[in-house]
Structures are given as C-alpha cells and as structure tokens.
Amino acid sequence: MGDIARAVPRRVALALALLLATPARADEAPLTDVPGDAARGRAIVADRTRGLCLLCHAGPIPEERFQGNLAPPLDGAGLRWSAAELRLRLVDGKRLNPDSIMPSYYRVEGLHRVSPAQRGRTILAAQEIEDVVAYLLTLREEPPR
Amino acid sequence: MKRLLALLLLALPASAQDRRSGFEDMARETQAMQRDDMQNPGMLWVAEGEDRFNRDCTACHSEASMRGVAARYPAWDEATGAPIDLAGRISACVERHQRVAPPARESQPLLALTAYVAHQSRGLPISRPSDPRLAPALEQGRALYGERRGQLDLSCVQCHDDNAGRRLAGSTIPQAHPTGYPLYRLEWQGVGSLQRRLRGCMTGVRSEPFAYGAAEYVALELFLNDRAAGMLLETPAVRP
Ligand code: HEC
Ligand code: HEC
Ligand code: HEC
Numbered sequence: 001m002g003d004i005a006r007a008v009p010r011r012v013a014l015a016l017a018l019l020l021a022t023p024a025r026a027d028e029a030p031l032t033d034v035p036g037d038a039a040r041g042r043a044i045v046a047d048r049t050r051g052l053c054l055l056c057h058a059g060p061i062p063e064e065r066f067q068g069n070l071a072p073p074l075d076g077a078g079l080r081w082s083a084a085e086l087r088l089r090l091v092d093g094k095r096l097n098p099d100s101i102m103p104s105y106y107r108v109e110g111l112h113r114v115s116p117a118q119r120g121r122t123i124l125a126a127q128e129i130e131d132v133v134a135y136l137l138t139l140r141e142e143p144p145r
Numbered sequence: 146m147k148r149l150l151a152l153l154l155l156a157l158p159a160s161a162q163d164r165r166s167g168f169e170d171m172a173r174e175t176q177a178m179q180r181d182d183m184q185n186p187g188m189l190w191v192a193e194g195e196d197r198f199n200r201d202c203t204a205c206h207s208e209a210s211m212r213g214v215a216a217r218y219p220a221w222d223e224a225t226g227a228p229i230d231l232a233g234r235i236s237a238c239v240e241r242h243q244r245v246a247p248p249a250r251e252s253q254p255l256l257a258l259t260a261y262v263a264h265q266s267r268g269l270p271i272s273r274p275s276d277p278r279l280a281p282a283l284e285q286g287r288a289l290y291g292e293r294r295g296q297l298d299l300s301c302v303q304c305h306d307d308n309a310g311r312r313l314a315g316s317t318i319p320q321a322h323p324t325g326y327p328l329y330r331l332e333w334q335g336v337g338s339l340q341r342r343l344r345g346c347m348t349g350v351r352s353e354p355f356a357y358g359a360a361e362y363v364a365l366e367l368f369l370n371d372r373a374a375g376m377l378l379e380t381p382a383v384r385p
Contacts, residue, residue, distance in 0.1 A: 018293075048314065052297075055314045066315030070308050101308070103297045111298055112353045118296040 030086040031106070031126035041135025044128055045074070051124070051132065056102070060139065070101065075143035077136045086133045092126070105129060159211020164376060167319035167384055170310075175178035179383035187260060187329035187381025190336045194261025198256060201243060208265065215263035219363050219370070221276045228282045228363045232259045232338060242324045250357035256336050271324070271367070273374035274367050282360070286368025287354075287363055291369055295352025316385070324374040325364060332385065339366055 044051040046061045053059065058067040059074035075085065088095065092104040105123045114120075124132065154299040166167060178184045198208070215231055222229035222237070229237065235258050236247035248255040274283055290301045304313070305321035312318070333341075340362045344354040353360045 034148060066312075068314050069312045101299060101303050103299075112292065113294045114296045115348065115351050115353045118351050121296075123296060 009039065028084050028091055030083075030087070030130060031091075032130055034127060034130065036127075036130035036132070036134030038130075038131070038134040041131035041133070044124070044132055045135060050128075052103070058143070060141070073143040074136065075139055075141055078139045079142070081136075083133050083137060085145050086136050089133060090129050153310070164305055164322065164373065165320055166322055166324045166376060166379065166382075168325070168379060168382065170317040170319050171383075171385060175383055175385060181249075185329065185381060185383060187327075187336055187383065189266045190257045190260040190327065190329075191381055192265075192384045193253075194257035194259070197258055198261055202238070203205075205238075205242060211262050211265040212228070213266055213269055215266040215380065216269045217272045217274075219274070219282075219367050221278050227360065228367060230363050230366055231361075232256075232340075233358065233363070235259055235262065251338060251341060256327050256338065260336060260381050261339070263327065263378065266378045267380055269378055270375045271370050271373050271378060273371055279349070279367060282364040283371055283384060286364035286366070286371075287367050290368055294347065295350035297350040297352075299350045301346065321369065322376055323369045324373060324376050324383065325379040327380065328382040328384055330384045338380065339369075 021080045042061070045059060046064050048054060048064075053062055053074065054061065054067045056068040056070040057072070057074045058069065061067075069079055081089070089102070091106040093100050093102045094104055106126065106129055108120055108122055168179065171179075175200060178186075182188050198206075198211075218231040218234065219228045221227075221235070222234070224237070224241070232250065232255055236250075239245060240247040246260075293300045293303075301321065304318050309318050309320045323339050326342070327336050329336050330342075340357055343362055343365060344357075347354040
C-alpha cells in the first residue's frame with residue numbers, strides 16, 4: 001500500500017481521491033412523470049406502517065399522538081430544502097451521512113437479513129416518494145417552540 | 146465515610162453508573178405493578194412453575210439449589226459442547242433426565258419453569274460470563290449487536306446505545322438490559338422470554354428473526370449479560 005502511494009505522483013493521487021469521493025448528488029431527479037400529491041404524501045407520513053416517519057420525527061400532524069424525537073422536526077422542511085434535496089434524503093440519505101439512522105426509502109442493495117416479505121422491495125414506491133416530497137415542500141413553518 | 150463513598154463512585158467505570166434497567170423508564174403504575182407480587186401477573190407463571198418443579202424436579206434438585214443459577218446463565222453445556230441458556234438447560238433436563246419430550250420454546254410449561262427458576266435469583270447481580278469457552282459466542286453476540294439489519298437497516302447499537310432514553314413514537318427506548326426475563330409484557334398479555342423480545346426488535350426493523358433456540362440468541366444474551374453484569378435480576382419483571 002505504502003509503495004503504491006509513493007509511486008503515484010501527488011497530484012494524480014489527489015485527483016484520484018476526489019474522484020473516488022464522489023460528492024452525493026444534490027440534484028436527485030423526479031422518480032416519475034406524475035407530479036407528487038401533497039395530500040397523499042401527508043397520509044403516508046402520518047401512517048406508522050407506511051411512512052414510519054413519525055416513529056422518529058415530530059411534524060405538524062396534530063391528530064397523530066406519540067411522535068418520536070430521534071430526529072429533527074419535519075416542520076419547516078420546505079423552507080430548508082428544495083424538492084431535489086428532499087428527494088435525495090428520502091431515496092438514500094446515507095449518501096449524505098452513511099451513519100444516519102434514517103432508512104433509505106428507495107434502495108434495495110446493501111441490506112442484510114431483510115425479512116422475506118420485504119426482500120427486494122423498497123420501503124416506499126416511486127410515486128409515494130414524489131407524494132411525500134410534495135407534502136414536505138408545503139411545510140413552510142418552523143416548529144413551535 | 147461520605148468521602149470514601151464518593152471515591153468509590155469515582156472509581157466505577159462511567160457505564161456502571163449510567164446503566165439503567167428498563168424498569169426506570171416505565172410509568173409509575175407499571176412500576177407499581179412489578180413491585181407488588183400480588184399485582185404482578187408474572188407471579189402466576191412463577192406459581193405454576195413452582196408446582197411443576199415440585200412435581201417433576203425435586204427428585205434431583207431442591208429449591209435452594211436453584212438460587213443464583215439464573216444469574217450465571219447462559220453457561221457452557223458439557224453435553225453439547227456449546228453455550229446454553231436457562232430455558233435450554235431446563236429443556237435438556239426434561240429430555241436427558243426425565244426422558245420425556247422436551248417442552249417447546251415459548252410454551253407455557255417451559256416459561257413457567259424458567260420464570261420460577263429465574264425468580265430464585267431475584268435481587269442477585271448478573272455475573273459476567275467468565276468461562277473461557279464462552280468467549281467466541283460472546284464475541285459473536287457483540288458482532289450481532291452492532292450489525293445493521295432488515296429493510297430499515299438499523300442495528301441494536303443505534304437504538305439502544307446511541308438513542309436510549311429518546312422516544313421512538315410512544316416508547317422510550319430502553320438500554321436493553323436483560324434483567325427481567327422471562328417477564329410479563331402488557332403488549333403480549335402474557336409472559337415471554339428474552340428471545341421473544343429480541344425477535345420483536347428484529348421484526349420491528351423488518352429483518353428476518355432467527356428461529357427460537359438459535360445459537361445467535363444465546364450469543365446475544367451472553368453479550369447483553371456481559372454488558373449488564375452487576376445489575377440486579379428482577380424476574381418476573383413487567384414491561385409495557
Ligand atoms: C429511524 C429514524 C427515522 C425515520 C423512520 C425517518 N427519519 Fe428522517 N431523519 C432521521 C434523522 C436522524 C435525521 C437527521 C439527519 C440524519 O441523521 O441523516 C433525519 C433527517 C430528515 C430530513 C432532513 C431534516 C432537516 O430538515 O434538516 C427530512 C426532510 C426527513 N428526515 C424526512 C423524513 C420523512 C419524510 C420520513 C418518512 C417517510 C423520515 N424522515 C423517516 C431519522 C428518521
Ligand atoms: C428501531 C429501534 C430498535 C432497534 C433497532 C432494536 N430495538 Fe430493542 N427495543 C426498542 C424499543 C423501543 C424497546 C422497548 C419497547 C417497549 O417498551 O415497548 C426495546 C426493547 C428491548 C429490550 C428489552 C429491555 C427490557 O427492559 O426488558 C431488549 C433486551 C432489546 N430491545 C434488545 C435489542 C437487541 C439485542 C436488538 C438488535 C438485535 C434491538 N433491541 C434492536 C427499540 C429497538
Ligand atoms: C434425574 C435427575 C434430574 C431431574 C429429574 C432434573 N434434573 Fe436438572 N439437572 C440434573 C443434573 C445431573 C444436572 C447437572 C447438569 C447435567 O448433567 O445435565 C442438572 C442441572 C440443572 C440446572 C442447571 C444448574 C446449574 O447450576 O447450572 C437447572 C436449572 C436444572 N437442572 C433444572 C431442572 C428442572 C427445572 C427440572 C424439572 C423440570 C430438572 N432440572 C429435572 C438432574 C436432573
């Protein structure tokens with residue numbers, strides 16, 4: 001390993017390192033041609049067995065009690081992030097933060113011992129991701145203090 | 146005296162001071178239910194286990210000889226050359242010494258006997274697995290505890306070490322100390338084993354659980370006991 005490092009000129013090594021550490025794409029393109037539906041997105045976020053979001057996040061969905069506090073509140077997400085940035089965080093946020101506990105909602109590779117019922121399936125379908133993104137974009141108020 | 150105590154406390158590793166049983170995260174009413182044997186539904190299983198023990202086991206064992214046993218399980222089983230948990234040990238006795246078919250994992254008779262035997266150690270500290278032959282399984286348990294799994298791609302560490310005390314929806318995430326098993330869980334409306342609890346956490350992250358009795362659970366239990374060494378047994382505990 002040390003030999004290889006010495007054999008490669010410094011500048012080439014630097015360029016290589018930059019190439020290998022491809023920055024996470026911030027411009028995740030829409031997954032479908034059909035624009036997301038914010039009302040359907042809200043229902044997915046509120047549903048603990050579909051979106052699962054409220055297990056970890058709190059959000060402006062007052063009829064759902066017992067919201068989690070493992071993650072920042074969803075309030076204001078539409079102020080902080082663009083559609084592309086939100087989509088990336090849902091599709092595979094681990095491209096931004098490999099240690100994140102937030103599940104990757106649209107990825108099937110690299111998982112271990114997935115239960116047979118879910119094996120090979122993404123947590124949400126492409127259109128559901130678009131719906132959730134559309135809903136998150138409507139969240140333009142900071143969380144209550 | 147006070148100074149001595151303070152010094153002693155300082156000498157303890159931080160983890161020994163910070164560790165808390167799931168008991169402490171519970172609502173007051175649930176704590177009261179566990180504390181009062183007249184209210185604790187787990188005591189019904191203990192009573193059933195006592196009847197079975199007096200009927201089937203006292204030819205070879207006494208109640209007094211069961212004191213402290215649960216605090217040092219899982220242990221090494223000479224007969225199979227593998228670690229064995231308390232329920233497995235009891236099943237093996239039924240099979241090897243009573244020469245009848247062993248009770249199924251998670252069956253009422255086995256839960257009752259295990260609850261009775263573990264109850265004999267209530268209030269005793271969990272001892273650190275010390276038999277060197279257990280070391281490989283202990284390491285396997287540590288690895289399983291750190292491994293991400295399931296569609297949600299989460300490890301035990303991420304919930305029970307990194308986020309203990311926070312709320313996953315309505316539940317406070319406990320530190321996962323196996324101090325109370327078998328225990329009565331309100332959600333189960335019955336007594337269940339540590340393996341049942343671990344399966345719950347595994348299916349919760351949408352991963353394929355191991356089969357009851359699998360070596361992986363014994364390995365996880367060894368690791369959890371190592372992590373909880375010195376904490377006091379509570380069997381039969383109550384949990385939400
Ligand atoms: C198991 C926990 C968990 C679940 C389930 C979860 N998240 Fe997250 N989420 C996190 C954490 C933790 C962060 C903080 C950043 C990080 O660690 O990646 C985060 C970050 C985010 C962010 C960026 C936060 C900000 O504004 O800075 C958004 C938006 C988001 N999540 C939306 C969602 C949505 C929508 C869902 C459900 C479809 C969801 N999350 C499900 C844990 C979770
Ligand atoms: C997504 C979060 C999460 C993950 C991952 C998780 N658990 Fe849990 N675990 C919980 C919650 C929440 C509870 C408490 C449930 C309740 O009170 O209803 C719990 C309870 C427990 C308990 C019971 C503690 C007691 O006081 O009786 C043990 C032991 C445990 N988990 C071990 C594990 C192990 C081992 C793993 C990995 C194989 C694991 N958990 C993975 C969330 C998790
Ligand atoms: C015919 C004799 C016999 C009967 C009946 C019997 N056992 Fe045992 N038991 C043993 C022997 C011998 C051992 C020591 C390990 C071995 O050889 O299996 C043992 C070990 C144990 C241990 C582990 C003790 C330790 O210190 O590690 C437990 C717990 C136990 N028995 C519980 C039971 C229960 C509960 C029953 C009734 C359902 C039962 N046994 C019935 C003979 C018996």
